[in-house]
Each structure stands twice: as structure tokens, then as C-alpha cells.
Amino acid sequence: MELEKRLEKWDALFEELRKVVEEFLPTVEKSIKEVTNKVSELEQRMSVFEKELADIRMQTTEKSQNVEDIKNSFLSVVEDLNNSLNAEISNLRNELYNQIDELKKNISDVGVSSPGVDLEDLKNLEKEIDEVRGLIVKLSKELEQFRNQMVEKHRIIREKKVEGKSPRIL
Amino acid sequence: MGEAEKAEINEPKAESETKSESNVVPVGIKVGSQRTVIAKGNDIFIIETCVKEKENPITGEKDYVIGNEAAELYGDEAVYMLRGGLPGNEEEAELLKIFLTRVASEYGIPENTYVTYGIPSTEAEEGVNLFKKVVSQVPLGWVGKEVWNDSFLSALALPEGLGMLDKTFVVINAGSTTTDVVAVRRGEIVFSMVTGEVSGDIVDRWIKNEIMNETRGAVNIDLSTARSYKEKYANLKEWKSVQETVQLFDKGLYSFRIDEAVNKPVERYLDSLVDFLTLEFLPSLAEFNFKMYKKALESEFILAGGMAEIPGLKEKFATKISDALGVAITVRCPESPLTASARGALLISSLRVKQ
Structure with a gap:
């Protein structure tokens, strides 16, 4: 009797074990396989992302360099433009002064050789010419100021400091 | 003395006691492209940061008119020597040196001072080096000098102070x-x-x-x-x-x-x-x-x-x-935002003098 009971018990255990082996283990194996596949898939995607990130990093570095280059070339263009503008204005100013001096000389000649000419009008003309001369000088100064300001402004268009540091400089 | 704008600032009592103990005068100076602000004791001086060079018609010697007087008399002809708060080259540094030397004399700032300067944050090493050179040559801050970021100093001018x-x-x-x-x-x-x-x-x-x-x-x-x-x-x-x-x-x-x-x-x-x-x-x-x-x-x-x-x-x-x-x-x-940097700088100098 006792032996039968023990055998029954062993049979029941064997049945359970058979269930585990036939049903549970395959399920576990299947899950493991799925997880393994997913992991390798994720690893592949990760390496793709890493590659893309490296590319983006390189592009960003290139672009920053490009921006820097563009900024520098823009600055030099502005500088050249300012220099040529200044030179042009200087030339025009000198030419105008020469012409004013010549005109003045002619006016005084006219005054002497044609006493009938209205001297009042000539004096007014001379006054206007002097005013124009003054305006040109003022304009030159303003342009010089503006040039200095713009060159300086573009030099410090963007300055970024990204280190944590003490507010004490020296 | 040139034109000066004076304002009251609150000072802790201990500072006046300390000043009497030693003769060192704490001073705060904010050097700006447009204006320089000096805080000394209860006085605040706001000075245009400009210089006009002129020639003495009799002796032919070079002389300089500085600050508010130069701005008033010469307008746009006065030279504002700083760019972004710092000198950009040796010439501008020289003008800054002349400016600060004359300011010290015209506004009665003695040599036995502890001076804290406020300047902008910048990557321009050349500007900072030129500034350092200038402050080592002017007759100010012979007891000690420091240079701080002026924006940070403005925050110290708030009631919380340090x-x-x-x-x-x-x-x-x-x-x-x-x-x-x-x-x-x-x-x-x-x-x-x-x-x-x-x-x-x-x-x-x-x-x-x-x-x-x-x-x-x-x-x-x-x-x-x-x-x-x-x-x-x-x-x-x-x-x-x-x-x-x-x-x-x-x-x-x-x-x-x-x-x-x-x-x-x-x-x-x-x-x-x-x-x-x-x-x-x-x-x-x-x-x-x-x-x-x-x-x-x-x-x-x-x-x-x-x-x-x-x-x-x-x-x-x-x-x-x-x-x-x-x-x-x-x-x-801060109260009077224009002068806040200089007042913050004065706080630092006062602390150093107390120490």
C-alpha cells in the first residue's frame, strides 16, 4: 500500500516535471530567443545611432568652423568696404575743396573783371560753399565714428563663455 | 575739480571706524566704454570716459581735457577710448592711463587706496592684459587692487550685499x-x-x-x-x-x-x-x-x-x-543701476580694508 502511495506520488511529480519540460521550458526558450533577438536588434540600432551622432558632431564642428569663417570673411569685407568708402570720401572731399578753391579764385577774378556782377549773390554763394565744406567735415567725422562702432560691434557680436569660473578676474 | 554727481550710499558703521584706524581708503571703480563710475565713501562720481588732446597755444605743450568737461566742451570730438569696456590697443591703453591718472587727481582719490575695478566679462585676453598694465601704472590702489566681473558686482549692490x-x-x-x-x-x-x-x-x-x-x-x-x-x-x-x-x-x-x-x-x-x-x-x-x-x-x-x-x-x-x-x-x-557695479566694487574694497 505504502509503495503504491509512493509510486503515485512519484507519478504525480513525474507528470508535473513532464508538463514543465513539455510546456514551460519551450515557452521560456522561445522568450529567451525573442529577447536575444531584440537585444541584438537594439544593439544594431544603437550602433547606427552612434554613427549618426558622430556624423552630426562632425557636421556641427564643420558648420561652426564655416560660421566662424563666414563671420571672419564678413568682417574683412566690412573692413574693406569701410576703408574704400573712407578713401572715396577723402578723394571726393579733396576734389571738392580744390574745386571750391578754384571757384573762389574765379569768383574773385569775376568780381574784379566784371564790377557789374551782383557781389551780394557772390558773397552768399561763398557762404553756402563754406557751409557745405563744414557739413562734409561733420559727415566725415560721423562716418569715422560709425565705422569704429560697427567694426567693434561685429567683433563682439557673439561672445560666449562656457566655463564655470570665479567672478574675480585679477 | 570737474563736474561730479554725488549720491548718498549707505555704509555700515564699522567701515568708518576701520577707515579711521588705518588711512587706507577703499574705492570701487567701474570702467565703462561710455561712463566711468567711482564709489568712494559716501560719494559717487560719474565721469564720461573720454579724453581730448589739445595744444597749449603759448608753450606748444600737449595737454588733455578729460571726462565730463571734455564731453561738454568738445562733444563728438572727444575720444572715447574704450571698446566693449576695455582698451583695444596700446594707444587706447595710453589714453586710459592718462584718463585714470587725471581722474585720480581731479576727484581727490589718494594713492593709499584699495581699489576694486569692475570690467565686462570678455574672451579678449589682449584687452584684459592691457587693462592690467594700465592699472599697475596709475597712481591708484597702491595698497591693493582687484579686478572683478562688473555684472557680478552689480548684484552685490542689492540690499543683501555679500x-x-x-x-x-x-x-x-x-x-x-x-x-x-x-x-x-x-x-x-x-x-x-x-x-x-x-x-x-x-x-x-x-x-x-x-x-x-x-x-x-x-x-x-x-x-x-x-x-x-x-x-x-x-x-x-x-x-x-x-x-x-x-x-x-x-x-x-x-x-x-x-x-x-x-x-x-x-x-x-x-x-x-x-x-x-x-x-x-x-x-x-x-x-x-x-x-x-x-x-x-x-x-x-x-x-x-x-x-x-x-x-x-x-x-x-x-x-x-x-x-x-x-x-x-x-x-x-539695484538702486541706481548705473552706479551699482561701482558700489558693489566698493563693498569688496571695504571688506579687504577691514580684513
Whole structure:
């Protein structure tokens, strides 16, 4: 009797074990396989992302360099433009002064050789010419100021400091 | 002595006791492209940072007129030697040296001083080196000298004083040639940006252009006049109609409104400032240090510098930046934002003298 009971018990255990082996283990194996596949898939995607990130990093570095280059070339263009503008204005100013001096000389000649000419009008003309001369000088100064300001402004268009540091400089 | 603007500042009693114990005088100096502010004891001197070289007609010797006198007498002919708050070359450094030497003598600042200087944050090593060279040569600060970031110093001018060293905050130093923004965490500058695109002198140019447009070219003021209009009439709290009259060649007396010509550029400046903060500074800060960015949005924004003196600017700035960021931002201003840097510098010098 006792032996039968023990055998029954062993049979029941064997049945359970058979269930585990036939049903549970395959399920576990299947899950493991799925997880393994997913992991390798994720690893592949990760390496793709890493590659893309490296590319983006390189592009960003290139672009920053490009921006820097563009900024520098823009600055030099502005500088050249300012220099040529200044030179042009200087030339025009000198030419105008020469012409004013010549005109003045002619006016005084006219005054002497044609006493009938209205001297009042000539004096007014001379006054206007002097005013124009003054305006040109003022304009030159303003342009010089503006040039200095713009060159300086573009030099410090963007300055970024990204280190944590003490507010004490020296 | 040249023209000087004096203001009362509160000093702890201990400092006057200390001053009497030793003869060392603590001084704070904020050197700016447009104005230099000196804080010494209870006095504040605001001086135009300019120099005019002239020749003595009798002796032929070179002489210099400096500061407010030079600006008043010579207008746009006076040379403002600094760019972005620092000398750019040896020539400008030499002019700065002459300026500071004469300022020391004209404003009675003795040699036995401990001087703290405030200068802008900058990557320009050359400028900082030239500045260092100048301060070592002028007859000031012979007991000791230090150079600090001027935006940070502005924050020390708040009632908390040195208590600000325990706080996290953002300082927006709205100056004449640059706007300097620094994010500070417990006495350390975590991140800073400087821009020349948003500044007081651009506002001056806009005002000049507005007046030219309004008067159809009849009135062409210079930049220093534009600046004085801005300082006198800019008011974002209450917009009052202000008429100006000039004598025009061939037209006689001519009247025009300057309130619109002044306040519109200031509003435009404010929009640019908010854009700079929300579209450039804060995104860059977020990219660099996200934790600090989040902390900054919860902390105080301190508005300092000459532009912050405009009535109503602080309130309008607070509204605009809160709207732009979608969070309520607390904006504070030290009393007299123009002189805050120098007063913060004086606090440091006083501390050193006490020590």
C-alpha cells in the first residue's frame, strides 16, 4: 500500500516535471530567443545611432568652423568696404575743396573783371560753399565714428563663455 | 575739480571706524566704454570716459581735457577710448592711463587706496592684459587692487550685499556698447554671454534717425544729443508729450515732438533684449548646463547698467520676459543701476580694508 502511495506520488511529480519540460521550458526558450533577438536588434540600432551622432558632431564642428569663417570673411569685407568708402570720401572731399578753391579764385577774378556782377549773390554763394565744406567735415567725422562702432560691434557680436569660473578676474 | 554727481550710499558703521584706524581708503571703480563710475565713501562720481588732446597755444605743450568737461566742451570730438569696456590697443591703453591718472587727481582719490575695478566679462585676453598694465601704472590702489566681473558686482549692490554670494541668479547688465548676461550660482559664474547688437548706443542712433524722419531731414542731431534726450525723456511708465524747438537755417523756429522719437526706440530695444535672452542666452545655457538653466528660470533676474535707469523699463521687461517664457520671472534692480557695479566694487574694497 505504502509503495503504491509512493509510486503515485512519484507519478504525480513525474507528470508535473513532464508538463514543465513539455510546456514551460519551450515557452521560456522561445522568450529567451525573442529577447536575444531584440537585444541584438537594439544593439544594431544603437550602433547606427552612434554613427549618426558622430556624423552630426562632425557636421556641427564643420558648420561652426564655416560660421566662424563666414563671420571672419564678413568682417574683412566690412573692413574693406569701410576703408574704400573712407578713401572715396577723402578723394571726393579733396576734389571738392580744390574745386571750391578754384571757384573762389574765379569768383574773385569775376568780381574784379566784371564790377557789374551782383557781389551780394557772390558773397552768399561763398557762404553756402563754406557751409557745405563744414557739413562734409561733420559727415566725415560721423562716418569715422560709425565705422569704429560697427567694426567693434561685429567683433563682439557673439561672445560666449562656457566655463564655470570665479567672478574675480585679477 | 570737474563736474561730479554725488549720491548718498549707505555704509555700515564699522567701515568708518576701520577707515579711521588705518588711512587706507577703499574705492570701487567701474570702467565703462561710455561712463566711468567711482564709489568712494559716501560719494559717487560719474565721469564720461573720454579724453581730448589739445595744444597749449603759448608753450606748444600737449595737454588733455578729460571726462565730463571734455564731453561738454568738445562733444563728438572727444575720444572715447574704450571698446566693449576695455582698451583695444596700446594707444587706447595710453589714453586710459592718462584718463585714470587725471581722474585720480581731479576727484581727490589718494594713492593709499584699495581699489576694486569692475570690467565686462570678455574672451579678449589682449584687452584684459592691457587693462592690467594700465592699472599697475596709475597712481591708484597702491595698497591693493582687484579686478572683478562688473555684472557680478552689480548684484552685490542689492540690499543683501555679500549675501548674494549664496544665491543663484541671472544678471543682465544693459550697458552703452554691450549687453552682458551672466548666470551665477553661489558666487560662481556658470555661463555668460556678451552681445554688441543690443546696447544703449544703438538706441541713440535709432533716436537720431527717428528725429530725422519725423522732421523730414530738417533736424539732424548728433549722438551725444540723442543720448541726452534718451536720459532726459525716455519713460515707459508714463508717456508725456514733449516738444523741442530748434532754430533752423532759413526756417526760423521749428518745433517737433521728441517723446515718440525717444520712447519708440527704447521699446524696440526692450524687444531686442527679450529676444536675445529667450532665443540665444537661455537656449545656450540649457544646452550647456540644463540644471542651471532650470534653476535660472526659478531665480531672480537682476537688471543693471545705464539702460535700466529708464523709468518703467524694469516693469515692462519683467512682463515681456515672463510672457515670452511662459513663467513668472522676478526682476529686480539695484538702486541706481548705473552706479551699482561701482558700489558693489566698493563693498569688496571695504571688506579687504577691514580684513
